[in-house]
Amino acid sequence: MQRRNFLKGAAALLGTVPIQSALSAQPAPASQENATPDTSAHMLSSSRGLAPIIATPDRIIEMNVCTRPFRLQGPRIQDERIGRKNVVHNYGHGGSGWSLSWGTGRMAVQLAAAHGRRELAVIGCGAIGLTTALVAQEAGYRVTIYAKERPPYVSSHRATGSFTPDSRIVSAQHAPAFASQWEQMARYSFRRFQSYLGVDSHPIEWRDMYSLSDRPPGSPRTPEHHHRPPRTTTVPSAQ
Ligand SMILES: Cc1cc2nc3c(=O)[nH]c(=O)nc-3n(C[C@H](O)[C@H](O)[C@H](O)COP(=O)(O)OP(=O)(O)OC[C@H]3O[C@@H](n4cnc5c(N)ncnc54)[C@H](O)[C@@H]3O)c2cc1C
CATH class of the missing domain: 3.30.420 (Nucleotidyltransferase; domain 5)
Structure with missing residues (x-):
């Protein structure tokens, strides 16, 4: 996983305890569906050989702000x-x-x-x-x-x-x-x-991507997930 992606994930985690990873499109095993969020995230991490994410505000090393200018009617x-x-x-x-x-x-x-x-x-x-x-x-x-x-x-x-x-x-x-x-x-x-796949220095490559989600893995999106109010987080200001 790219460090920058990890940091994004870490920022999204702040102030929330029950986070589950949407690591797979596969339906969750029955035992996992009933597990507490913390437990199922841990199970997913272990079953896929992923280290559990340790995300705390004091681990943020840098924050960058950029804009993505776009027009309502498209470029x-x-x-x-x-x-x-x-x-x-x-x-x-x-x-x-x-x-x-x-x-x-x-x-x-x-x-x-x-x-x-x-x-x-x-x-x-x-x-x-x-x-x-x-x-x-x-x-x-x-x-x-x-x-x-x-x-x-x-x-x-x-x-x-x-x-x-x-x-x-x-x-x-x-x-x-x-x-x-x-x-x-x-x-x-x-x-x-x-056409750049496999070229020396790997300008392009396939990568596994992971998203953080409150939904159990494999569960369908509900209207509630579509319209969830933005989560407010508090991060320490840079010293
Ligand atoms: C945090 C972040 C993550 C993103 N992630 C993705 C992603 O994963 N996938 C994706 O597809 N897109 C992503 N984007 C969007 C993507 O980066 C932008 O759409 C893209 O970089 C725009 O490219 P650009 O060449 O138009 O702009 P820029 O990279 O901003 O280049 C603009 C160029 O124009 C020059 N310029 C500006 N004004 C003048 C001037 N007056 N005279 C002469 N030259 C000038 C600048 O110096 C520069 O050379 C992301 C954007 C951000 C901010």
Whole structure:
């Protein structure tokens, strides 16, 4: 498990005693269903060879705050004439920027292709800028990147980097209109990411992910779980 993920989990644990891990989609054994939450979490940990999580506020070593800017109607991927330049906007990917990067880059490059130029300036070199630049290069463009900051000083560098293409990407109201574009982006990105599996230095890999949940493992979501009020937690301020 990534340390950063563990810390997220630890933060979610604060102030709550009966936490169970949603470690498996398998139905829980009968004995486990009746176990107290603490006991079943421990049983799951032991049966899967996972060390029980010891989460207490004094174990938090760092807290980072980032934003995931997104637009209600979905990311802006749009061609616009500004002065003498053709500008293709490609921003607002919320919590899905890494996941959709290749696909959204490809869409932006397709829009740029309508202008028949072979030089392209990409502004920004986070996940979106870099993948867009690569897709453009592959399509035969001469690409120059202009950026205020380079990695590691970009938001993308702070992200989890999981494939989460539907995280904070569009409002429910606008989702139907965005669905087809989203699917194209997600499918293309997924294919590209898969092509990096097994490459030296492992830029992409399959990982087991674990979530903390109050529901017993395998139990269906209830309306109560969907609309649970946010849990308030108290964490010590950094000294
Ligand atoms: C904590 C966290 C976890 C996340 N986890 C995931 C995840 O697991 N999976 C996922 O898919 N997404 C995740 N995201 C979302 C994802 O990280 C973003 O959607 C993505 O990083 C956006 O990439 P970007 O290239 O648009 O932005 P950035 O990485 O912010 O890059 C912007 C670039 O533009 C440059 N720039 C800005 N202003 C100017 C200017 N005026 N002139 C020139 N250059 C400029 C910057 O210097 C930088 O180079 C997460 C986000 C956060 C905050």
